[in-house]
Amino acid sequence: MCLAVPAKVMQRVGADGVVDLGGNRLNVRMALTPDAVPNDWVLVHAGFAIARIEEADALETWAYLKACYDGDMSGVREDAGGVEIDSGGHAEGQS
Amino acid sequence: MERGIQALRVELARRCDNVGRRIQFMEVCGTHTVSVFRSGIRSMLPSNLRLISGPGCPVCVTAQRHIDAAMTLASRPNVIIATYGDMIRVPGRGGSLEQRRADGADVRVVSSALRSLDIARATPGSEVVFLGVGFETTAPATAMTILEAQRDDIRNFSVLMSHKLVIPAMTALLESGAAELDGFLCPGHVSVIIGADAYAPIASRYGMPCVVSGFEPAQILKGLVRLVRQVEHGEAKVENVYPAVVKDGGNATALEIFRRVFVPCDTIWRELGVIPMSGFELAPAFRHFDAIQKFDVELGEDVDNPACRCGDVILGRLDPCDCALFDNGCTPLTPIGPCMVSSEGTCAAWFKYNRGACAQGART
């Protein structure tokens, strides 16, 4: 029972936070990662951030993150017509 | 294909070749089972390397009596059952929660334990029962929810406790001598909570290599390479290829919350019997949130289908293909045992990703 995904902290709101996963926003509880601040990466499971991740480690461990977060803005699987990502990490053409 | 993955494949093949004999590792976690299949790693394993899927599917090992208890509660008026997705299809004696929902019971899938508390707040006339299933990765969410319920004095909320602990399960497995293992691929996200050091007793007492790895393909391959390397060198230690998120000591806050809210207890695992200190019950200060106690539910006995081989499959004694019921009455649509119900169950994973090979007689 281990499904957890990496996400970038956008905002801290008290004990909670808003994280971004490729344009999906999620409210999560940050009680297990009290030191996480905006722009940190965290691992999210069942509505909780359960660990902090260094950005370099996040990009190395989850290969698909590289396409949207490391400055190469050509998007995922461009040869297959992947979506263009703007520098805010949001897919263009999607509000 | 990434050059990193290709290099790992080559190294894995070389090391397995050096060892020569058959090597068997257990993937403790159902998510590893699914990831190994989904990423295609299963199809690229050297021929002498066998991965056994262990008891790492918390849905799979939820005792039938707990499912029956949930079914009983679901049938009561004004009770709302809140549960993670997979649980609603697990068959108890009288069918599944999904079927009970079709009969009119209020059963809701939630993506977080906290949502069940939201439901309780929004429906003061109902009793919300949350099914607390999962390993240590998921247990903190249940604990936090109970703490919040306590803080906000929410009376119409309770938890049917069925969390399971990974280390006692691994220990029980080794004690039973059930499978010939050369090492464990340890669950990355459980380890975020319990820490890599938690596996040290397994390595030292049983001489078992333990490597903690994540779920991306490169992670899994790296984990397997390290395991085989230990076998090559006759070592038995804990290694962590997922240090990005797994620390030696785990998540201190989560462990502290466990100590406050939960007490380890002997727990029954489906098809495996009682494993000592392998589950959580609520600490005395929180016992009024225990659903079994609150509603005075009588726990029945587990009644298993005699032809169901889930127990053997979970322990790695049998491949799904070798169960007479596999794809012969037992399918994801008509599951008999829990291994088929949960998408992380060994049989469900084989059915989804490997059935063609089964039919051809070729096993991977």
Next chain:
Amino acid sequence: MTVANGDPRVSDSVIRSTSSEIERVVLAHGGGGELTGRLIAERIIPSLANETLSTLDDSAIVAWRDDHVVFTTDSYVVTPLEFPGGDIGTLAVSGTVNDLAVMGAEPIALSLGLIMEEGLPLTTLDRIVSSISRMAKRAGVHVVTGDTKVIERRTGEGLFINTAGIGRRLQGARPDLSRVAPGDVVLVSGLLAEHGLTIMSVRAGIEFDTSLKSDATPLNHMIRRLVSSGADIKFMRDATRGGVAGVLADVSERCGATVEIDEDLLPISVGAQYAADMLGLDPLTIANEAKVVCVVGASDADKVCGLMRECEEGRHAAIIGRVVDRSPGLVELRTTAGGVRIVQRPYGEELPRIC
């Protein structure tokens, strides 16, 4: 997401003096009398106006000059009724239009059956009728006949739609599963899983704010271009429930041949990949609304892909695999990691996993 506490039930025997004071559908709207007539005249006909519909005869008479009618029906029961990118009305038109289009037919006329629940806000109905009108115009098809019924209140927010459509086969269109053979190439017309994930994102219990939108839209114009190019389109199917996996399973089973697809070639947005990962779901098994899986002769593959990409609704089209002469007929995915796994049609509703 809590169910809104409804306004006090409007007794079915009460009819307000002017229709503008009635804010919700009441049982009397389904009675076939004055209120039904007003509902249709004021809230449905104006958006859908066309000569055939306006006669409000028991049946529509549609001019025809072909040997065969391409005929389909579908019912729409989605909740919530409205979601990012569309609503039940959007689906009701584009779904049925696309079922005709993938058979190589030009849609000619639609029927529209509305089953409304007592309590449905009329402004909601207005928005949905407006979507129906907009989609119909986009597809270039008319709603020529319809029906309205009202059922007793359950949640006060219910609406079910059935649409049936007739179409005329395009010249040269012969999509037929039995024509698919080893060597053929498989394409998909755009980004996977957007619709299914959007719906999941707004369903109670699985909520997350997403940039994803339902992709529902008519595809008949794009498909007409493909057919009229002369390309040998062997088979088309829209990948709705069951996703692309479901369609490919149909193909491999029918042909007894293996369909090989490449994970690296699957078009999927980062947001969708992430959302699928978060829910533990395989994007190949998630429903789309306006995505077509096409199987074409190898020599036409690049041309067809290019033509799709020239259309807005096909701008992310991609070649994703091929049919190979290997039995038993399975769908095999070559994974990004360089391995292989089998893809099967999902068994019923795919449940989001946490665990």
